[in-house]
Amino acid sequence: MCPDGVPLPDHGWKLHVSSRSATYSELVEKLVPLLLAEGCVFKLARSHQVLDRLNNGYSAPASVGKAFTIYPDQRRVRGLGLELAELLRGHPGPRVLSDRRVDQDSPVYYRYGPFRKAGDSGARGRFAARIDGPGGEEFEGRAGLHYEQPAWVVDPFTGQRPGEESAPEEPAVLGHHYRVVEGILESARGNVYRAVDQRDGTKVVIKQARALVDETATSGDIRMRLRNERRVLHALKDCPGVPRFLDHFRHGQDEFLVTSDAGPVNLAEDVARNGPYPIDPHPGAGDRRRLETLGRRLARILLDLHARGVVMRDLAPKNVVIDGDRVSVVDFGVAGYDGLHLPGGTHGYAPARQRRDEPPLDTDDLHALAMTLLFATWHMRPVTREDDSDLPREHALRAIRSAHGEEPAGVIGIIADLLGDEHTARTALRRLAAGELPIPPTTESPPTTESPRTAEVSGATRTRIRTRTEPSR
Ligand SMILES: Nc1ncnc2c1ncn2[C@@H]1O[C@H](COP(=O)(O)OP(=O)(O)O)[C@@H](O)[C@H]1O
Ligand SMILES: [Mg+2]
Missing domain, CATH: 1.10.510.10 (Transferase(Phosphotransferase) domain 1)
Structure with missing residues (x-):
């Protein structure tokens, strides 16, 4: 949707609102009138099917949780973001990995990025995902699985510049005991790590299942698959050629399965x-x-x-x-x-x-x-x-x-x-x-x-x- 007369810059701060499929209709009813009244440009998943695809974690890993993308007037980013976060408090949705979250209880996220699709060429015929800064800096604007911020902009919510972030996104010790030594796989569905159990030095593999990713009405989300894996590994506990089940814990809303390391x-x-x-x-x-x-x-x-x-x-x-x-x-x-x-x-x-x-x-x-x-x-x-x-x-x-x-x-x-x-x-x-x-x-x-x-x-x-x-x- 593009209200008449709204000038859309090439890039800027945008907001994303995440949603589960089950609560999407409710979200649309709340949000669309508000955004229309705000007069800003926005896009939304046009069906539950499209939303399910965005949220499944493999069709387009960096798109998980992007049910709504809002391109606000840049003077309204903070005000609108806080307003939406307040309005949507408690509304559930998978985490948007490329973004920061306005408020931990709300599915409203933000990042600095291109306002056009990668592939559309920009004004000077350049790839629109690449953003040029005022001092000749370059920023790869394509969304990934981590938050990135151009060097020349200040976070409108925290006032931070890049490099001023405090805590790392993933802790080095998971589940109180497991010191991460290496990442095996980075995925929107959940990362897989090699780690060492600090209690006895055992080498383990830890598999993460991110909350609300790839959720279906009948078979739950990725966490359900992790629980199924635990159930099956238990049935195979004396079976050769299969890793041993060691532990299963929660960290935030995500779940983690710990098994023996089967090899490099x-x-x-x-x-x-x-x-x-x-x-x-x-x-x-x-x-x-x-x-x-x-x-x-x-x-x-x-x-x-x-x-x-x-x-x-x-x-x-x-x-x-x-x-x-x-x-x-x-x-x-x-x-x-x-x-x-x-x-x-x-x-x-x-x-x-x-x-x-x-x-x-x-x-x-x-x-x-x-x-x-x-x-x-x-x-x-x-x-x-x-x-x-x-x-x-x-x-x-x-x-x-x-x-x-x-x-x-x-x-x-x-x-x-x-x-x-x-x-x-x-x-x-x-x-x-x-x-x-x-x-x-x-x-x-x-x-x-x-x-x-x-x-x-x-x-x-x-x-x-x-x-x-x-x-x-
Ligand atoms: N117990 C294990 N020992 C050694 N490597 C493992 C173990 N479990 C998983 N891996 C490695 O991690 C990768 C991803 O783990 P997997 O359980 O297959 O997750 P996914 O469900 O994402 O495919 C595997 O392809 C394999 O290379
Ligand atoms: Mg696999």
Whole structure:
């Protein structure tokens, strides 16, 4: 909305008002008349759907909480901000990470930034996100996950200039005991840290769940996923290849889960640094980074999980942690156990039925295992398209066929079977875990002289790829 005659500068202080989806209509009713009367320019999420997308933390991480963006007359920033904070006291919304908050009890935030979308070119044809100061200073105006302020402006609420801030945003000791040593992941949904338990020196990993981010009416917000993870880790407390649950605490409105540190890198990082996992490594290269070894370790973990009634539902390269010879599976936020699960998963790794939120099945993890192993050996993510949930599987099978023929042997044959029907996939998992791989069809001997076992295996695999490429149920 742009009331007639309001001149909009290129940049300045803007206000954001955050909201949960559930209370958004109420907020709109309160705020719109007030802003219209104020005569200032503002924009708002045009539907609950748009707001949910802003608040989910992955579509546009720096947009969480920006239900309303207000571009006030610069002389009115402080007055209007305080007025809104008073009016909206107690109104709940996720925290806006790029901004400062006017008042801790109110969902009103502010920052200095561009008044046009990044990408619109400014008056001098420059990228509008970059702001030039009066003394030739430059300020990157794009919002991120931290508050930033140009050197030449003074905070209209606190009177501070940049660098005069007092406390750091995140404390160095979390939950009274855990000294943060390193950030693993910074995310609008919650950061993940490596820390040390000061009581006994144990190395731990701490995962944060930010309040009210990615909230849905039926499955709660990210904190619910953290609680589900705790529940599932408890059920897996004696399971090898899974981190141990250690602690769960609140800090402010956010929640934190503490688990044992499973190792320094995940599979995605390992492949990026050390290259793909070969199917047939050079002689003497060792067994550790061999695709079959990785597959066998993961298959054994999955068999253990499934034996305890857990379906992981999010096996993907970033959720596999590598520590030398030790392989672990992490991230049980959407796992299913005891008749309960939360919607979610990683696009391309989760099968079509999981994306349709059908009840969890052990074979969902087998689809994800196949995709994870293909990533490990090809260093390629599954091919995905928003409107075609079965495409990753179909594409993977076509790629296997073009690279390895109709009758892939060894671990590739197993991967193809993991993408097959339920019975075939389960058999493949057991064989992978036991190290019983399909024998390659002999190239030296003509088909008539195949050994009976090879003939049997090849016979079975001959029809395999064809059946596998039929759509899964
Ligand atoms: N227990 C752990 N030990 C070692 N690394 C971990 C552990 N838990 C998580 N990580 C690392 O942190 C990253 C993010 O953690 P994850 O639980 O997957 O959070 P998210 O739900 O945000 O994906 C993982 O990709 C992995 O690299
Ligand atoms: Mg993860």
